[in-house]
Amino acid sequence: MEELYTLDREVGRGSYGVVFEGHMAKTGHRVAIKRLPCSNPECIELYLQELWAMRATAKNHVNVIALHSCLLQTGSRSLKPLKPGKLPLRLVESVLKGSVVNPQKGRRSKTLSNTPRRTNSASRLQDKTNTVLGRKKSEEGRKSTGSDSLTPQRPPSRAMKRSAQRELEEEDEEEVEQAGSLRCLALWLVMEYCDGGDLNQYLLSRPPDADRNHSVVLQLCSAVAFLHALGITHRDLKPDNVLVCVTPKGPVIKVADFGLSKMSGAVANGEQCRQHFSSTCGSDFYMAPEVWGGLSYTAQADIFSLGVMFWAVLERITFVEEGTTQEQLGTYVCKGRWLMPLGEDLWENADLQLCIPMKFKRAPPLPPPPGPSVCALLLDMLALNPDARPSADQLEARVRSALRDDSH
Template identity: 75%
Template sequence: MEELYTLEREVGRGSYGVVFEGHMAKTGQRVAIKRLPCSNPECIELYLQELWAMRATAMNHVNVIALHSCLLQTGPRTLKPLNPGKVPQRLVESVLKGRVAGAAQSQEGDDAQRGSSPAPGLQDRTNSLQGKTKSSASDSTTPHRPQNRVRKRPAPREEEEPQTPTHCLALWLVMEYCDGGDLNRYLLSRPPDCTRNRSVVGQLCSAVAFLHSLGITHRDLKPDNVLVCVTPGGPVVKVADFGLSKMSEGPVDGELTRQHYSSTCGSDFYMAPEVWGGLTYTAQADIFSLGVMFWAVLERITFLEEGAKQEQLGAYVCRGRWLMPLGEALWENANLQLCIPTKFKRASPLPPPPGAAMSTLLLNMLASDPEARPLADQLETRVSAALKEDAR
């Protein structure tokens, strides 16, 4: 098979896969290539959810990461493009049966899962694998979060119609490349800039409104899952990582009944109270996550996980010497009064705190009652109006 892409270097590694910087062989265009080994049903389910969500966006919004193509690795030396709209039957079967369908017990399968060599179509130039560049050392006053409280929850299984039967050892997702890293790295490596912060907030509003209009609930919005492209006109943010996302048949905003979910999933500091409490929830949980992010971005509020070296943007409640996520605190006490602007120590240097109008909107986004939060299709207008009012 003709060579399609060249892998240049590793830029990220997580629990589920590895991301490489690469380029298209014919055009030289830079791309991000994510390898997702299909070694167990739980991982496969997350990969399929990400693939479905990214296909639905169809590169139609500047603030949502674009998927160029998906490749199937069916052996150590076998790679082929996956046709649009097609899903490998064996992967769906693996999710439904709870075991990897047709998994080979041979050395070929073992080599593919380890990713010891790229398949044809991928030229590997990664002599030494490098992780993500860490941001500068954090201020000694940065509050800490105990590591043993961090949880990430998998999504439940959902059935999809099987289509083309293909045994797949790995999926390779080819996406647009973001040279600014994630939102934590980008913002915290630079001095505070009110114009930049407001631009980031506005772009995220637009992205989530677009996703909700397609019936996509992200369910894991956080700065780590927002990537940044550096342009002469300023940063362009891209919502990414749709592994925990869910899709409904219609828009999740408006007069129609919204899809309810029951699985507790997401990342501690950005989860809504109803998710913390194990209740059914809707896309309004995404609005709460945005509220946490917006508060942290506008005031530059950070915390540091125990044992970690990189600060993270996120708002919280202090409980003695420990930090408590806002959603957890509000689940325990729905009448808790949040102090916006915050009175706690923020990361230095400090930007001006949000004004009265924006503070009120943030409180609305962080309401204990999901129905009291603004809908995504209203949010961009309300954020713009609040920022203008505070600027007078």
């Protein structure tokens, strides 16, 4: 596989990595390229979870972000594609040992030191901004050493048949992996590009539109039902992690960012097993009460997060989180001048009565409030008892039914 990607500009930066807009040099097709530096075992574990979940979803659902390829950065300017179904053994070992495993000193692979075939056959990234792959450092290194064995070079001979060359490369990759001499500096995820930004940016930059809001809600239902059917619990559903592709027929919603997701392949009696999780994770304003309380929880925690999002989208309810200036879609409980996440307040007060529609603290211009059928459904999705919430495979039908009833 030989693909050449070019980084055009940075479009997002978080605590775990950086996302760039780029394109394929051969086709000009736009892509999003996410760089995840492998600096500590905790981050590496999240990256591998995200990669595994995205490989499981593949390109099988229009409302889940598609992964085109994954590259492993092994040097300042060298990357190699990961084969489908394979994980970098060095990164897996780092997670299991709880510390980043470095290559053994003094051991070098013949493919890295003597043969340029590896780096030439692997995918490479050209960075116009010179911010990611350290072009300047690479040039300084060449001045001092006279050469850079990790820099991609043209093969000395192009006479070798491509099939034979590919066979040798695969053998070399296996030898390097077995020898454990490959450095794992970062993972690069090449994904489909979404030109509408995240759900906050897309909806809050436009006047409210009931049909658009209904479309967003239904697409999210479909995406989460697909994920849960595969045994994937997202665990961090929020508007920031929902991307939008703008099309002539309207927005196409894409659930993204699977770093906190968990997978379970267990199936019993034709139904997905209700696997329990214990890690307290997610984003405060969208976390379910059982997560706030430190209890074990299931995929039904995702349904609560969806309920918070649906309520905010349908009523255009926003807040500004402490320490930020970015307006976000989300629902909450007012405690004087403070805002309290719904899940936290429900955990502390089991008798809390949610007021749907909210009728205040909505961002102008205001859309029409949801009807009684939708309000009843939202209360079910936000129930304190996870078993009282609808399951993901029931949700889309219930949303359609509620919207239809309220339209009459």
